[in-house]
Amino acid sequence: MDAQHSDAQLVQGEDTESAAGGWNRRGFLKRAGAVGAMAAAGMALSGTTTTAAAAPGGTPVEPDPDILVIGAGFAGLAAARHLRGMGFQNVEILEARSRIGGRTWTDTLQGQQIELGAGWFHPSQSNVQAALRKYGIGIVYDDPMDAVLAQQADGSYRQYDMGTAFETMGGIYTKFFQGTQTFLPNALNPLQAKDLIAAQDGYTVANRYAQLGMTAEEKAWIGGTLAGYAGLPSTSASWTSLAHWWALGGYDANGWFNMTSQKPATGMIGLAQAMFNDANHGITYNQNVVRISDPATAGSQVSVTTAQNIVYRAKAVVCAVPTNVWNNITFTYGIPQAFKDAATEGLGVPHAVKIWMYVRGPQTRTLVQSVEGSKFESMVPMHKLPDGQLMIAFGGAGLTLDKASLNAEVKKILGSAYEVVDFKLADWGHDPYARGGWSLRRPNQLLRQLPALQQPVGRIAFANDGLASGWNGFIEGAIESGVNAAIKAAEASGMA
Numbered sequence: 001m002d003a004q005h006s007d008a009q010l011v012q013g014e015d016t017e018s019a020a021g022g023w024n025r026r027g028f029l030k031r032a033g034a035v036g037a038m039a040a041a042g043m044a045l046s047g048t049t050t051t052a053a054a055a056p057g058g059t060p061v062e063p064d065p066d067i068l069v070i071g072a073g074f075a076g077l078a079a080a081r082h083l084r085g086m087g088f089q090n091v092e093i094l095e096a097r098s099r100i101g102g103r104t105w106t107d108t109l110q111g112q113q114i115e116l117g118a119g120w121f122h123p124s125q126s127n128v129q130a131a132l133r134k135y136g137i138g139i140v141y142d143d144p145m146d147a148v149l150a151q152q153a154d155g156s157y158r159q160y161d162m163g164t165a166f167e168t169m170g171g172i173y174t175k176f177f178q179g180t181q182t183f184l185p186n187a188l189n190p191l192q193a194k195d196l197i198a199a200q201d202g203y204t205v206a207n208r209y210a211q212l213g214m215t216a217e218e219k220a221w222i223g224g225t226l227a228g229y230a231g232l233p234s235t236s237a238s239w240t241s242l243a244h245w246w247a248l249g250g251y252d253a254n255g256w257f258n259m260t261s262q263k264p265a266t267g268m269i270g271l272a273q274a275m276f277n278d279a280n281h282g283i284t285y286n287q288n289v290v291r292i293s294d295p296a297t298a299g300s301q302v303s304v305t306t307a308q309n310i311v312y313r314a315k316a317v318v319c320a321v322p323t324n325v326w327n328n329i330t331f332t333y334g335i336p337q338a339f340k341d342a343a344t345e346g347l348g349v350p351h352a353v354k355i356w357m358y359v360r361g362p363q364t365r366t367l368v369q370s371v372e373g374s375k376f377e378s379m380v381p382m383h384k385l386p387d388g389q390l391m392i393a394f395g396g397a398g399l400t401l402d403k404a405s406l407n408a409e410v411k412k413i414l415g416s417a418y419e420v421v422d423f424k425l426a427d428w429g430h431d432p433y434a435r436g437g438w439s440l441r442r443p444n445q446l447l448r449q450l451p452a453l454q455q456p457v458g459r460i461a462f463a464n465d466g467l468a469s470g471w472n473g474f475i476e477g478a479i480e481s482g483v484n485a486a487i488k489a490a491e492a493s494g495m496a
Contacts, residue, residue: 068314073102076320078482080279106267125476135274138265153216170253187247223372231349316493324435338452347466352437353395361418439466
């Protein structure tokens with residue numbers, strides 16, 4: 001869809017201007033590679049993409065950095081910033097997009113700041129909270145909501161006051177997650193009780209429903225949210241991964257609800273920009289990496305080739321791209337089986353559509369909770385406007401992403417007095433540089449993959465939100481993973 005479309009902008013993780021801006025010592029590549037990057041992306045609503053393979057023996061770039069960071073999302077920025085703190089000054093960042101931020105994207109709609117990707121923090125996320133304090137970024141909170149419109153097991157919607165609704169949901173979540181503290185006694189180290197979690201790790205959400213004998217009404221209250229978080233139906237979503245989030249929130253319903261309670265006053269781009277400025281390293285945009293070669297020969301370097309046929313060499317590499325796109329990169333000397341399995345199975349949720357809508361009509365701030373499989377898994381009221389409000393909808397797999405379809409669904413749920421006037425959305429599952437949303441492990445991935453994925457492969461260290469021991473799937477986890485990868489890359493470079 002054309003970005004200048006009068007009704008909406010379909011956002012798929014690509015924009016036309018750099019969030020960081022400016023030229024660097026390799027600035028000539030930014031614009032020279034832009035057309036090639038778009039061609040390599042092959043972006044399409046159908047989800048089919050093509051990646052241009054770089055020909056052997058591409059154009060080398062000098063001078064060589066000591067460490068190369070691939071990806072300018074929060075994991076890559078955290079790695080670059082930590083390397084600066086370790087004393088590394090000769091670090092280069094490569095970014096496939098024309099902006100920093102990765103799967104975060106701050107934009108505007110109707111003059112209001114919106115987040116098309118990650119948008120909230122939890123109060124207990126220590127890395128994020130420390131960064132906010134360091135950079136003097138304030139925290140803002142969403143306004144209180146007026147009511148909850150909850151879909152029933154028979155498909156109808158019923159309105160509840162906030163106290164009743166959250167008490168009901170809190171009780172059901174508490175039942176669903178009971179016993180979590182037994183097999184996840186340390187939320188920041190999910191492998192601490194390996195023998196206990198091994199008995200749980202293969203369970204799906206549907207398995208858990210059956211184990212507890214949950215009723216259709218109970219599943220109606222929480223099923224849409226759980227399926228939305230997982231980007232998968234309950235028959236495929238991991239019970240232990242969601243239980244890990246429950247543990248990270250403090251093992252109670254209040255902590256669970258607080259996962260979406262805080263936002264940075266600057267928008268997520270403000271935090272990303274502050275981290276980028278703090279790292280103070282060079283960056284080259286529109287460079288889509290397609291090959292990484294680590295010959296593991298003493299004194300030699302890792303070679304990184306982009307779809308634009310540019311070759312970079314460094315003593316070590318931090319590969320800070322989502323797990324779901326690892327299959328787009330050829331690792332010429334191979335990677336362990338755990339990496340291959342993770343790339344094939346995916347860690348990023350496969351279906352992640354976030355929609356911001358300008359809805360004209362009554363300004364009642366109504367939270368909509370739908371059942372699993374609904375076209376809108378949930379709707380969250382955000383900013384009031386003179387004749388309506390901005391709302392976030394998380395689209396289900398059956399939703400058609402056009403204004404008429406969105407409008408029809410809003411009217412069906414909220415009533416004929418409401419009308420979608422404008423919208424913007426991000427379909428991260430069809431973004432070629434993401435191929436999915438936030439990370440959430442599938443059944444049996446925790447024990448089988450995480451320990452291996454946290455280790456470097458030769459002189460290549462990996463980082464993304466799915467590789468964190470703690471807040472996997474969150475910016476907090478991306479920062480944790482980026483810092484750990486920076487340390488491993490520094491050691492591999494021989495310069496630590």
